[in-house]
Amino acid sequence: MPDSESGRPVKRSALVSLVPLVFLLAAPAQAQQTGDPFPPLDGERGRIVVRFSEFARVPDADSLPARMMLLVDEPGTRRLFVNDMRGPLYSVSYDGRRVTPYLDLRAAEWNVPVEAAGRERGVQSFAFHPQFGQSGTPGYGRFYTWSDVRVTNAAPDFRPGGGNATHHTVLLEWRARNAAAAAYDGGAPREILRLEQPFANHNGGLIAFNPLARPGHPDWGLLYVGAADGGSGGDPLRLAQNLGSIFGKILRIDPLGTNSANGKYGIPAYNPFVSRAQSGALGEIYAYGMRNPQRFGWDPVNGNLFLADIGQGVVEEVSLVKPGGNLGWSVWEGSYRFVSRGVVSRENPRGDSQVAFPVVEYDHTDSLFLGNVAVTGVVVYRSGPIAALRNLVLFGDFPSGEIFAFDADQLPSGGTTFRRVLLARGRGEPMTILQVIRETNAGQGRSPAGRADLRFGTGPDGRVFLLNKADGVIRELVP
Secondary structure, three states: OOOOOOOOOOOHHHHHOOOOHHHHHHOOHHHHEEOOOOOOOOOOOOOEEEEEEEEEEOOOEOOEOOOEEEEEEEOOOOEEEEEEOOOEEEEEOOOOOOEEEEEEOOOHHHOOOEOOOOOOOOEEEEEEOOOOOOOOOOOOOEEEEEEEEOOOOOOOOEOOOOOOOOEEEEEEEEEOOOOOOOOOOOOOOEEEEEEEEOOOOOOEEEEEEOOOOOOOOOOOOOEEEEEOOOOOOOOOOOOOOOOOOOOOEEEEEEOOOOOOOOOOOEOOOOOOOHHHHHHOOOOOEEEEOOOOOOEEEEOOOOOOEEEEEOOOOOEEEEEEEOOOOEOOOOOEEOOEEEEEOOEEEOOOOOOOOOOOOOOEEEEOOOOOOOOOOOEEEEEEEOOOOOHHHOOEEEEEEOOOOEEEEEEOOOOOOOOOOOEEEEEEOOOOOOEOHHHHHHHHHHHHOOOOOOOOOOEEEEOHHHOEEEEOOOOOEEEEEEO
16 A cells, blocks of 8 residues: 545646657656656535534444444345454444444454454455345355454465465355344354465455346356455566466455365356466456455446555556456556556556556645545445435545545546545534544544545445544434
8 A cells, every 4th residue: 555626637748749849859768757647636626515424433442443444234134234454343223323243253263363463454344145134045144254364374275476475365254043133143154265465465355246236137146356466566476467366356256156276166157267267367357457456336327346446656546347357557557657666657648458547546646635645435326315426436535534526427537537525514614534533533532543544335225424443433424
């Protein structure tokens, strides 16, 4: 990790035309490199202001605010669930009044040695099978966790081929006996797959079932799994473009299947690289060329899948992902050729027809941000109760807590064509989520947070929630 409305990016051709040709011919190669490819964001023009309310509070863990990473709806039992990266998973009532411990992965009875040191490691994500609450179905009671764990004697299913084996990332299946029980009442989890991580950063990402799929749909019951490029910086092991490696990819697997190499999950026959298995491509891969694919989300109207991929040191991006798509990392960082940490090339932007370049992107130098910059998201807001957000794609920068939106129907083609979203409490001045958190910290007697660590959550009927790792409060966007 590196770690509004703004008009379209300034047309570089208009700038270049003012420069004498002799200068261009004589300019060194470094003149075509930059760490600041976009004009400053205009945080005032076209901004959207939405109201929010405090929805629920998640208990501290180890005397520190919960490190909330994900909140999802489980419609079969009519509850929300939210996790703390340290290990606890909580159920939350739809009205936010009851926050109940559901499962703690750290409990000795489960033998899951969660590795939660640093900002990037811990319980990365979780997902409930779409049949979790439907008694008598194959998916009844099943849910999944994607967690970093300490290195044990267990053999990884996938190794990066280099690095230091700092820890493992493990996909586990849990099976509740009674899906509606207040707390998990099943046995020890079943391990589905295990990765050996070569570096301490860039670990797992989001796991999720396509919420649009219904029985009979090709995507029904298939789990999408984000796997980052293995870490360090610049993808030193060249894994993201390697179709024989599981790192730097989104995977699509059937957790109830058995035709994988380890026999613990299924590989759908229509995954895009199954037919290339003889050439060494992994059938699990849905799309590739990602650095740190922490968050993705589907458009409920047209099925578009958007991904927020954290950049190296210059460009943060939100991209449209299609089966077999290549997002370009580490040849490209956003729309620009990757040179090194903090440097991209201005030459021939978006110059590869085989790469799916971002729909929107921004750089690290803008004054809106905190220095540490990393994209998050992605929620496609279609039919929720907030009129100002309808038909927009919401994403954000999680250290600063800035929230942005772009048109879901007329997708931009790169650059900073998006609007800034600010929060209002009553008739008060619009704020960022970091400013809201700092107000809460003052009331808690805590030092003001240095960063927001913003994440989005979703609930029934188009509800959108804001999570953070600094005050333990879940907030909801409201009309």
